Amino acid sequence: MFELIPFDRHTRSLATFDPFRMLDDMDRRFFANVPAVSAFRTDVIDSGDAFTLEAELPGFKKEDIKIDIENDCLTISAERKADSKEEKDNYVKRERFYGSFSRSFDVSGINVDEIEAGYNDGVLTVKLPKKSAEVPASRRLEIK
Numbered sequence: 001m002f003e004l005i006p007f008d009r010h011t012r013s014l015a016t017f018d019p020f021r022m023l024d025d026m027d028r029r030f031f032a033n034v035p036a037v038s039a040f041r042t043d044v045i046d047s048g049d050a051f052t053l054e055a056e057l058p059g060f061k062k063e064d065i066k067i068d069i070e071n072d073c074l075t076i077s078a079e080r081k082a083d084s085k086e087e088k089d090n091y092v093k094r095e096r097f098y099g100s101f102s103r104s105f106d107v108s109g110i111n112v113d114e115i116e117a118g119y120n121d122g123v124l125t126v127k128l129p130k131k132s133a134e135v136p137a138s139r140r141l142e143i144k
Contacts, residue, residue, distance in 0.1 A: 040078075040101050051128040053105065058122035065124060067117055072108040074115075076124065077101065 045052040057065060057078050065078045079100040107115075109131055116127045 040103060042103065050130055051110070053124075053126040053128060055103070055124040055126070056122065057101075057119070057124050060122070062119045065119060067126065069107065069112050069115070072106060073104050074107045074110075074112075074126075074128075075102060075104045076126075077103075 040056055042053060042055045045054070055076055060078050060080060064080065065076070068075045068077070077100060080098050107128065110128045111131050114129045118125050
């Protein structure tokens with residue numbers, strides 16, 4: 001049976017032999033089936049008085065996502081558990097990954113008491129209000 005993997009159409013002749021490209025291709029093929037288990041994609045938007053963090057977490061239930069704040073560090077973690085059924089399906093290739101994902105963000109300039117989060121259509125949205133700028137008190141000194 002043929003494999004369902006795209007055909008590599010690059011021609012390899014002695015005239016175009018490049019050992020660096022060969023090593024890059026070998027590296028790419030070796031790590032092709034290793035999923036990125038620790039990260040997910042995020043966008044951070046500055047709206048003036050707050051940041052909005054949007055994280056792509058498709059396929060997760062709201063109950064599987066946790067947001068923790070500790071020592072000016074906000075950590076978003078999510079866990080996808082595999083089905084515990086022991087069925088022998090006829091998989092040709094299995095690419096969906098089950099495991100835990102995690103990202104951490106510095107929130108030292110954020111008012112952590114007013115952070116809000118929502119999850120809709122596979123996108124986690126976290127509103128991060130900025131701390132108000134503290135203006136140092138000014139005073140005039142008397143010259144003696």
